[in-house]
Amino acid sequence: MTSSADLLRANELRDRVDEALNEWIQAARPSIASISPDLEAFVDTLAAFVLDGGKRLRPAFCYWGYRAALRPGGDETADDTIVRAAAALELLQACALIHDDVLDRSDTRRGGPSVHRRFATAHHAGDLVGDAEAFGNAAAILIGDLALVWADAMLTGSGLDPEALQRALPMWDAMRVEVMCGQYLDVVEQVRGGGSVERALRVARYKAAKYTVERPLHLGAAIGGGDGDLLDGLSAYGIPLGEAFQLRDDLLGVFGDPQLTGKPAGDDLREGKRTVLVAYATEHANDEQLAVLTSRVGDQQLDADGVEALREIITSTGADVAVERLIAERAEAALAALESTAMADDARVELRALATLATQRIR
């Protein structure tokens, strides 16, 4: 589906986002490190986290949302500026991931220890007093907070002209509120137990679809001066695509290759995530299967055999096939909306490629 020319462009954009993040962090670091040598670990952990790769999907949606809004010859925002504004999304994402790992008590991220785990380990290794886990959580909460503040400072300091910034800020605020709401609903589903496909889809919409795809597109389009029709079209493309993205994530969280996902096999099951996949299995399980799902999903002690048993139940209820079908339906709806929305042609080409990248990925 994706031509090599598109992939080249995607890689080039990713490199430029990395470069913008690196420049911004290098400029922000000294004023913090100079306060106290104790702050070096604080700021350097965040810097390493942000600069350690990632797919940079949100900046890509933001950038192409911006390009979608441009009329021929109408580019008024310097390219560096829009890349910087788009890159700020990665700092917001750093906050979301770092706090998420604390919420989920998840010890692994991208194949290495999560931030709270790193600080808990440093506590154990050092000659320190108090509780190591509490120290790890405290450091991670504050590093996430710093990421949230940096995200904001990078966006407002990106060089956008005041009018473009004024158009961007309502999208930025809505996005941030929606992701916090989605995360909270996710946590509530975990403690509620059981499963509801309807509720799980709502979590996916707020936590992922709006946050990962729709709002980044809106942010870029608002900066580019896009009108209401474009924003509506980008929603019609972005929301089903974002839901498909999250549904793919749900499948990878249970069936993914740990080498590629950077998370232990079955981590979502151990954390008790009430994904659409798990909710579908719960709704379609027989009594015996339901008893296993109820007792083992969210069991922190779940071992490889336990993960395998849950996988078999999920498969035998047809949940994996059902989720693949939901992904296909949503990807199709997204692509149809893309074709029927008026926008700059090069943006349409890239957004088509991004739809494939987001839904057919293996990590």
Add this chain to the structure above:
Amino acid sequence: MTSSADLLRANELRDRVDEALNEWIQAARPSIASISPDLEAFVDTLAAFVLDGGKRLRPAFCYWGYRAALRPGGDETADDTIVRAAAALELLQACALIHDDVLDRSDTRRGGPSVHRRFATAHHAGDLVGDAEAFGNAAAILIGDLALVWADAMLTGSGLDPEALQRALPMWDAMRVEVMCGQYLDVVEQVRGGGSVERALRVARYKAAKYTVERPLHLGAAIGGGDGDLLDGLSAYGIPLGEAFQLRDDLLGVFGDPQLTGKPAGDDLREGKRTVLVAYATEHANDEQLAVLTSRVGDQQLDADGVEALREIITSTGADVAVERLIAERAEAALAALESTAMADDARVELRALATLATQRIR
């Protein structure tokens, strides 16, 4: 020291800040609550936290920093706008307090349960699965994140003209970074144990002095168009005053009346806070006293007798008297700086009254 006319003005400002917060929250609430009934507890807990009083000191410093910058007849920002911008500081403070209670594992705030404790209790009371403490922490982290985002949305949506907002944002960003750094240094001191007056003063400077007094003043002055001389003068007043404020807090955290502070007696000692007070006592303790300080400060099981024993050690090292002296010196330096800085006369009168309020308070 404070005339009744000044107190009236202080109360009036506080009421207007409360009103601005209430209006803002009522306007922001529906879009969240409409997503899911599950979000009502999420948003209402934050609303109740923010609207449940507080001294509104930060908005007061911001407002009077703004007034200090005004030239006679030069008020271009509508009064409602600056009150809204100043009130945003209370949402930031809500984030700081809610996250702080998670960091410190503090179960009490303003005489009632802290936010994470409320949600942990709701988990126990409901028929819910998983770990109640983890659920409480997760909810509190996300509610604090929402407060941080709301703070930002309230400031940028306050109605400030774009130029005033551009002048305000660097102060806003610096303040938020500084408070996260101060909080982190505070956590590091707690796990390092022991005590250093020098390091404890640095924590007080970043966590409290800059965040509570200097930066709110700067934020207001920047909005009012104040020049570098005014900002410097406000720093010379604000930093010692803010340190004095924190030192008073340290004394109240150990010797304060729980009925007035809303925190259990000796809570700072139980949490292991390495305040200037504790650091001074540690530096001046004999071997026997040092052994008690080392083993009992930060002991979550500390009872009333344990608190009393630590109080006696603190008093016998002269730490309380030394801290009172530091407060007096700083209050004096702040007032001297206030007199020698050119500013609007009515602002000087109010800032003089605020200095008394912040350093001689009993809660």
